Amino acid sequence: MSLAADGYTPKKVLVIGSGPIIIGQAAEFDYAGTQACKSLREEGVQVVLVNSNPATIMTDEDVADFVYIEPLTVPVVERIIERERPDGILATLGGQTGLNLAVELSEAGVLEKYNVRVLGTQIESIRKAEDREKFRALLDELGEPVPPSEAVETVKEALEVAEQIGYPVVVRPAYTLGGTGGGVANDPVELRRIAANGISASLVNQVLIEKSLIGWKEIEYEVMRDGAGNTITICNMENLDPMGVHTGDSIVVAPSQTLSDKDYQRLRTASLNIIRGLEIEGGCNVQLAYRPGTEVAETLPPIGDEEPMYYVIEVNPRVSRSSALASKATGYPIARIAAKIALGKTLDELPNAITKKTTAAFEPALDYCVVKIPRWPFDKFPTGDRRLGTQMKATGEVMAIDRTFEAALQKAVRSLENGRGSLLWEDRSWSEAGPPDLEPDDDRIWKLAAAIRRGKTPEDVSRITGVDPWFTRALARIVNMEKRLLSEDLSMSLMKSAKQLGFSDIQIGTLADRLPEQVRELRKDWGILPVYKMVDTCAGEFEATTPYFYSTYEQENEAEPLGGNRAIVLGSGPIRIGQGIEFDYCSVHAAWALQASGSKSIMINSNPETVSTDFDTSDRLYFEPLDEESVRNIVENEATDNDGDLDVPPSMVQFGGQTAINLSQALGVAGLPILGSDASVIDMASDRGRFEQMAARHGIPQPPAGTARNAEQALQVAGNIGYPVLVRPSYVLGGRAMEIVQSPTEIVRYFESAMRAAPGQTILIDRYLEGVEVEVDAVSDGENVLIPGIMQHIERAGVHSGDSMAVYPALSLNESEVNTIVDYTARIGRALGMRGLMNIQYVITGGGAYRGFGAGRTPSPNGSGETQVYVLEVNPRSSRTIPFISKVTRIPMVRIAVEVMQGRSIIDQGYTPGLAPRRNLVAVKAPVFSMSKLTGVDTFLGPEMKSTGEVMGIDREYEGAVAKALIASGLYIQDNSNVLLSIADRDKADALGLVRALAKAGHTLYATGGTAEMIRALGIDVHEVEKRLAGEGPTVVDIIEDGTVSAVVNTVTGDRRTLQDGFHIRRAAVERRIPCFTALDTARAAVETVHAGSQAYNVLPLADYLEG
Amino acid sequence: MSDQRGDMYLVLEDGSVYPGRRLGAEAEATGEVVFNTSMTGYQEMLTDPSYGGQILVPTYPLIGNYGTNPADVESRQVQVNAFVVRSDCDEPSHPLSEWTIHDYLLHNGIPGVSGVDTRAITRKLRSRGVMMGIVTPRSDPAAALQALSAAPRYGEVDVVDAVSTEQAYEWNGGAPAPISSAARSSATQANEAAGRRLRIVVSDYGVKQNILRCLTKRGCDVTVVPDDASADEILRHRPDGVLLSPGPGDPVFLDSAVETVRGLSGKLPIMGICLGHQVVARAFGANTFKLKFGHRGGNQPVKDMQTGRVYVTAQNHGYAVDSNGLPADLRVSHMNLNDNTVEGLRHANLPIMTIQYHSEASPGPHDSEYLFDRFVEMVREMKDRTSAAASNGGASL
C-alpha cells in the first residue's frame, strides 16, 4: 500500500545496486543509485547500500551510511537485512538485477520476516509488469493494445497460431539464454525451421508466436507517478531504427521528430494510463510501436483500418538505461525524484532541482535535439555476429545535443571513438558498389550515408530499411553538404552552414582540401565560433541555475567564462571493453577533489549513463565529444578570468582513460596547459622506443622484444628471443589482435592475417614470459611514489590484466619480490618525472607460474636471483583498478593525485612514500563477461581483454574473499558437481593438480578422449565423452546443454586447431550460463577455495573490514 | 521548390535585430512577440485565435517536421500575425501531411522568419517581458522600427472582435453553417423535444474548434454566437448551458461580454475557458492583470485545490485573474504551481466553473478533458431539476 496514503516514512532504507557492468546493464545504474542515495539522505533517512561492483561511486563509503560490497544473492542480502534491520527497501534502482533480487527476497519471505517494507513501486506491480500473461491481462483491462501473440510448444501449434495472426510473425523463445533461437518468419516454411529451433532452444520448450511489428516506429515514453496518483511524462524518444532492433541498439532521438501533436498525445495518454493501472510509484519506461509512415508502410503487409494506431511492447517498472538517457536529455533528475516519491513525497511538494523556483510536477520542454548512438564491442570481437536484432549487444552509448538533428547526429558520431571519426567513413569493400546491404549492424548509419552518397534516394533507403524518411532525408542533407564542400570554394556562408549541420573541422578539411588546423584558423578569422546553450528543462521559460551546456553555431552564448581557480576534467566517453565505468569513477573524484581543494571543476564528457554527466557533479558540465576540436573550443570559451583578461584553464588528462590521455598530445601541440604529467612525460611512457631506452638506463628489465615488418623478419626476431612469443600490431586497428604464438608456422599465419588487416604495418614481438602477473597503481609527485597496495593476479601472465582475478594484498610474493617492485615503481616515477597517477604491470618469472593463495599457499623461493621481475607496461594515467585499490586501502588515490598536480607533494599531504602498510583484509577482484549476448564470440581468456565488468569479494581471509568473488561473478562451483574437462595437450602436465583437487573435492569428472586418458592414468574415475559433434552417443555439447555438467574446464594453449576444437564447448557453456574456465589457474583457485572453505565467509560493511 | 526565399528580419522594439530567411509570405507584420514551449502542435497554435495580434516564436527549434494538413486546425484560418522559428522543415514526413509549413504560411499570406536564434529571443522576453516586434523584409532596422512605432500596440486595441464570428451558427463538425437565431434545424428541435440532448451556446471570443468537438462528442448541440451577443440573444437559443470561449488580448475590452455574463449568471450553468474565465471573474468584480511573459506551452502544472491532484495543462494567456480582491463568492478552484496564479474559479452557490487553461488541449496534454464531463454533468443536473420542477408544477395544476 502506498506510503503517501498512510504517511509512514522509513528511517533506514536498503538500496540494491545492479552488480557488475554487463551488456544491457551499464553505468546508468550507478548514476541512478548514487543520485537516489543522496536524495534519500537529504530526507534524513539512513541508507544501507549493497552492490558487488567496486568500480562504482555508489559503493564509496560517503555515499551511503552502510556500504556492503557483497554478492547480490538472497542468502547474502538476508544476512545484511538481519544485521542492519532496515525498515524499507528500494528495488527499482538496481536495474533488472536489483528488481529480480527484491522479488526473490519477497518470495523467500525475507522481507516479511524482518518486516521490511517495499518502498515506491510494489512487488505486485512489478510482477504485473514483468509477467507476460499478467501484463497482457492488465492491458486488455485498460483497453491498451498489445501485439497478438500466443505461447506454443509444437511446430504444429506454431503454424496454426501464425495462420490466425498472419505472417510475418516473430518467434520469441521463452526463457532462452541470450535470446537465441528467435527470429522472424515470413511464411510457413521459415516458421517450421525457426519454431523448431526456438522450441529446442527454450528451456521449457516453449516459444511465443507474436505478430511482427518490424518496420513500425519504435517510441519510448519515460513517465513518473507519485503515491497520490499524479502522473507526468519526462521525455519521449523515437528510435531511428524501427521495431526489430532493440532500443538499446538503436540510434535514438529525443524528443520524437515524426509524431504530430495528436500522435504524441495519443501515446502519452496511453503511457500514463498504463502506469496508473500498474500503480507505479516512481519512474517507469513504456515502449510502444507506432504505425509507420507512408513510404515504409508500402513495404509492409497492409495495415487494416481496424488495426490500432499503436501497440504496447513492454514496460520497465524501474529506472532504466532509457531513464538515464531521458534525465540527461532533459535535465530532469528522474532517480532523485523517484527516491523521494518512494518516501511518500508527491511531485508538487518537490522543487525542480534545475530552476530551483518551479516544481518537479511538470513536463520538461526541450529546445534542442538529442541523439544517442550505441557503442558496440565488435572492434574487440572481429569474429562476432555484428547483426543487430531483438537482443541488445552494445556495451555503452554516447549522446550529443544540438539545435538540429543533423548536427546532433554528427557530434554523436564524433563521440563514438570507434575509429570511424565521421559519417565520411566507408568500409574499403564498399568502394564501387557501395555497401552490400542496409541490414542493421554496427555500421548501419554509415551504410545509409554511403548508399545515399551513391545516388539512392532517401525514400528508397527508407523503403529498404524502414527508417523514416525524415531521418534519411536529414542524411541526404548531410551528404549534399559534403558535395558542396567538395565542389564549391570554401566561403564564409558555406562554412557556417557546414558547422550548423555539425561538420567537424577535420571533415571540412578533408572535403575542402585543407588541414584541420587551417580550417580552424579560417573559421576563427571569419568569427564562426561555437556558442554554448544551457540544458534547463524549460526551454528558457525560467531562469535556470544548472551549469549544463552544449555547443551550437548560433547568435547568443550563455556560457560566460567561469573564471577563478578552475580546471577541466576530460571524461572517458562511452563505456567499452577496456574502458569501463572505472574511468568515470576517477573523473568524478577528480572533479570533487578539485572542489575540495578550493577550485572549480569543468567536466567534459559525452556519455549519458554516467555520474560524471550528472548536472551537480561538477561546477560546470559541457556535454560534448571528447575530441581535439570540441575540447579546444571549450578551453578557449573558458580562457578569460573575471576581469576578462586571458587566463587559460588547465586540463586534467589522467582520469578519463585512454580517451583523455590520447588528447594530451594535441593539447601539448596547441600549447594548452595540462595539469600533472605533461604531454612529453605521457609520450615517454607510451612510446615503446623511448620507454625501452629509459628503462635500460635505469636498470629496469623488460621482456626481450623486437619488431618486424614481414614474416621473414618476424621468424628471425622470434627465433632470437625464443618461443612462445607475444605478437601485436604496433597500432590499434579494429581489434588489438594480440596473440601468444607458440611456433614458426603460427607466426607466419598471424602475419598473413595481420597484413590483410593493415598492409605494411609493423608488428611488435615480445618474449612471452610465463610467470606471475602483478599490477601496481601508484601516485607520483616526481620525487616519490606512494603505492597503496600491490595486486597479484591469479592467472599467470598472458591473460589480460582486465580479465584476471586480482588479489590484494599480493599474498604469495616474497619480501624481495615486493621490494623490487616498489623500487622499480619508484625509479620509473622519478625517471619519467610523473606527476599524478601511474599504473604498471609486472611479471615475475621463476618460482612457478602458479602460486597458491590459500592456506595451502605454495611458499615461493625467497632471496633474489631465483626469481626475476620484468615490467610489462606503464600507463601514465589512472587505471581500471583505482576504485578497487582506493576502496580496499582507504587511500584516496585520485584526491592525492589531484593535490599532487596542484603542487602538494606526497609528504606534504602526510603520506609516507613507498608501499603503504597492508590492511588486515583480503580483497579479490573478478572479471565478468557478457558473452551470452555476443553470439559467435570465443570466450577463452588471452592477452586481449574481453570482460565488460567486475565484482569484488572482500573478507578477513583469502578463502572467504575469493569464494564471494566467484559467487558474484558466476564462477562458483557448487559442491558435488559434474565437471567437464577438455585440456589442451600443452597444459595436461600442468593440469594434474587441478584434476586431483577436483576429485578430492568430491566432484564427478567428465572428459574428452585425451584428457580422460590422463585422468585415468591418475587412477581417478572419469566419464569419457565424444568430442566430435558428429560422433554417436552424447557429445560434449549435449551434456552441457542437457545440464548433465554444471562446470567446464577447457584450455586452449597451442595452435589454432586446439582453439577451434573447443569453440563449441565454450559457446555451449556460455549459452547455458555455467562456469567455463579457460585458464587452469582460475579453475584451480576456484576448486581449491571451494574445497577449503565452502560458504564460510563474512558479510560485513566495508568499514568493518577496513577497521578490523 | 520554385519560390526563392530571401532575407527576412525580426526586429524587437528594443532595437535588437534577428536576421534570418523568409518563411511564408513576403510581407511585413507587427505584433506582440510571444514564445510557446510546446514541442508539438505548431499548426494548432498557428490557427488558435488567441494568438490574434501576436508574433509567435516556438521555442522548439525544428518546426514543420510532420508538415501541415486540413485536420490539425483550430479555426478557419491562420491567426498569428507572423511566425518566427529556428528552422523549418521543407521535407516533412507524415501520412497526413499535405503542405510544408512554408507553403502553408505562404498560402495563408502570413510572413515569418526562419533560421534565427529563438532561444536568445525567448531569454530576452523572459527577462524583459513580452514586447512589440516587426517581421520585415527590409534590411534597415531604423525603418523597421519606425514602421513598428507607427503600428497599433497590442493591448491598446480589441482583437477579439476581429477573430470572433460575424453571426451565430450551429456547429456541425464541419464548416460553420450560418443560421438565423430564430429558426433551428428540425433535427435538433426533435432532439430537444425528446429532451435527450443538451444545447450549449458558445460565446466566441476566439473559440478553438476542439472545444466544439469536445462538446458534441458529449452529446451536445452547439450553437456559436458572436462575442458581443447579449444575454437575451443567447437565451433566445434556449440553451441548457453556456460556454465562454478563450480568446486574444486584454479582458478589459470586453465590457459587453461582462454584461452578458451578469445577465446569464444564475439563469444558466456557465463554463469559462481562458479569456472566458477572465470575463466571468470581471463580471463578479475581480480584477485581471498582465503577466510579464504569459503562460504559453503544454507543460504548466495546475493544482486542483479540491482534490490536491496536479494536472499538466496546455496554456496560452498573457493576462491573469488577480487573486487579491476576489469577490467572496468566487472560490479559487485551481492554482498554477509555478507562479501561484489563479487557474480556475468556482462560484460558491451558482453553477459556474472556469479555468484559465485549455481543457480542450490541441495542442497539449489531454489530461483535463474530464472538465467537459463536469460541465456537461452540471448542465444535465440543472436541466433535470428544472424540468422536474416544471412537471411537478404541471401536476399541481
Ligand SMILES: Nc1ncnc2c1ncn2[C@@H]1O[C@H](COP(=O)(O)OP(=O)(O)O)[C@@H](O)[C@H]1O
Ligand atoms: N512483435 C514484435 N515485432 C518486431 N519487433 C519486436 C516485437 N516485439 C519486440 N520487438 C523488438 O525487440 C526489442 C526487445 O524487445 P523487448 O520486449 O523490449 O525486450 P527487452 O526486455 O530486452 O527490452 C524491442 O526493442 C523491439 O525492437
Ligand SMILES: Nc1ncnc2c1ncn2[C@@H]1O[C@H](COP(=O)(O)OP(=O)(O)O)[C@@H](O)[C@H]1O
Ligand atoms: N611479454 C609478456 N609476457 C607475458 N605476458 C604478457 C607479455 N606482455 C603482455 N602480456 C599479457 O598481455 C596482457 C596485455 O598486455 P598489455 O601490454 O598490458 O596490453 P594493454 O595495453 O591492453 O593492457 C598483460 O596484462 C599480460 O597478461
Ligand SMILES: [Mg+2]
Ligand atoms: Mg525493451
Ligand SMILES: [Mg+2]
Ligand atoms: Mg595492461
